[in-house]
Each structure stands twice: as C-alpha cells, then as structure tokens.
Amino acid sequence: MKKSMDHTQLLVLTLLAAEEMYGYQIITELEKRSDHTFAMKEGTLYPVLHGLWKDGAVECYEKEAPTGRMRKYYRLTRKGREKLKEETARWRSYSHGVEAVLSSVPALG
C-alpha cells in the first residue's frame, strides 16, 4: 500500500495545479483560500516543497521578480498531477468515512 501524502503536500499540490507559484505566494494563497485555517510557520513550507521536488511531483525554475530579484517558481509535473488526483480521491474517501462516523452519533449531529 502506498504511503498516503501529508496534508500540507496535498494542499501545495492543489494550489500548484492552478498556477505556477513561488514559496511566499503559496503561503499567502494558502492562508487566503483556507480563511487562515492553514496559517503555518512559513519556513516549514520549504521542506515540503523540496520533498515534492525530490519525489518528482514538482519542478522549479527561477524567474526575475518585478523588483529585479530572482524568484524560485514551482510547477506541477505530470507525475505530480497524477499524484494529486490519487491523493484527492484518497482524501475524499477518508473525509467521507470520518463524516459518516461523526454523523452516526446523534449527540454530535
């Protein structure tokens, strides 16, 4: 059985599926879209990105920012896209299972 993905990895892959982003942009986007639920310590994003890169799920390149500074952008690879599909299905099945258990207890409903 394949090891399931860390939820931060899943969120990062989801964001990158829409557009290529650099680290800081991923953090701010994550905060915005999760309504600050996923306000992680910003530095912890980079081990996640490097892990995804090592697995071949993302690739990176440098592009000049409007300020003239070079920024490292990440984009999804074909492998990353397939992984995202698999992990999304796995996550939905998991959350559906949790929801089903929670709903089965009337006191919690």
Next chain:
Amino acid sequence: MAQVEKCLSRATYDERKAIRRELAGHMEDRVEALIQGGCGREEAEVRAVEAMGDPAEIGGALNEQFSTFWLWLGRLGILLTVLLCVRAFALWPYLMPFDAMEWREVQADPAAVEVFDMIVEDWGEPYPIQRDVDIQMAVGDDTLRVYRVSLDQERGLAMVDACLYDQEPGGKIGYIGECALLYTRAVDGQGEVFAPRNIINDPVVGYARWEGIPAAPGEVLELRYERFGRSAEMEIPLPWEVEP
C-alpha cells in the same frame, strides 16, 4: 538563516546557497508586504523572522530531503582523486611506459654507445684502446649490458662501461652500484672486487663505469650481478693489442 544552514549537513555548498537565497527571498517578500501594510521596517523584519518559525526545525526538515548517497559519493570521488594524484606523483617515473620502451630500444641497439656517451659525458674519456661490445646478461627482468671496454696498456688499467635496464616498461631496476660488482681474476687465480666508481641510477635505467681496474695480459674480468638472491655473471674480454 545561518542557523538553518548549520543543519544542512547533507547538502552541498551550492545547495546550501540556493536554500539560503530562497529563504532570504521569502523573508524579503514578507517584509515588503508588512511595510505595505503600514509596519515600520525594523518591526517588519522582526515579524518576518518570527513568521518563518524555528530555524533548527526548518533546517532539520530540509536536511532530511537531501540524500547522503551523492554527498558521500562526491566526497569519495574527491578522496580517490587526491589519492590517485599522490600515487601518480610518487610513481611518476614509472608512469612513462613509452619512455621506458624507448630506453629499452636504445639499450638494445649495439650502435647506441654515442647516446650513452652523451649521458655520461662528464665522466671523462675512456682509455685509449677502446672496443664497443654488446655483452648482456639477464637477472629476472633486469638486463645488464656491458657496452664498452677500454684499456690503458701503458699503465695496465682497464675500464668497463655498462648500463642496466628493466625488460618491462616501468619496471624497477636494482641499484647498479650495489648489484653489479666487477671481479678480477689473475692468472694465478687471485683476484679483487671492484664497485663502480661512477654511477647514474635513474628509476628505469642505470649507468656504471668501473675504472682504474688493474689489468695484465691474460687476466680475466668478470662482472657479477645479484638481486633478490638471484645472480648471473659474465666474462669480459679485454682488448689487448700486441706491442708494435
């Protein structure tokens, strides 16, 4: 940033530099955003550092993403290169097989005496009566070749010139000054032993000259070569000329 870098023991110098650049870029973005939000630069910098989180934790997690395999392979490569360079330096004379082959051809050429004379030119002239010879003997891979015998009839002195080389390219030869000894054997059977007076001992070729060897008509010279318990000997005829 330095604290993060400290944890990146598995990363190469370039990888550490790239991470540093990326994290610094992130913090600059955060500082700019905070300043735009009305924060002073100093406060913005403090908050940006705080927002990054624990540097040791980030560094440790980043370090885990680097495989030690390539790092150690690279270090091993450097170590092997250094060892090979040291070895090549130590064995430099033996790493020239073509030179050794050339030497071997020169030694084997009976007309090579001129070449030998150029090499040993500061040893002085041979005695007046000279004869180029080509007497060779082999002990193991070493070949000892006597290429000239000369005589000073008036003073009753003989001179022998020889060279020593290995049959195998790059092979080591013995020290000619110790391995090759000249014996005289007089008619009455009494004799003396002489070590060469002049020696050139390069790693692949050696030259030796025995001079001032007392010689009388009828006397026999014998050259012996010994190395690693093996020995060989050869008789050297002297070019006596009949008095006019």
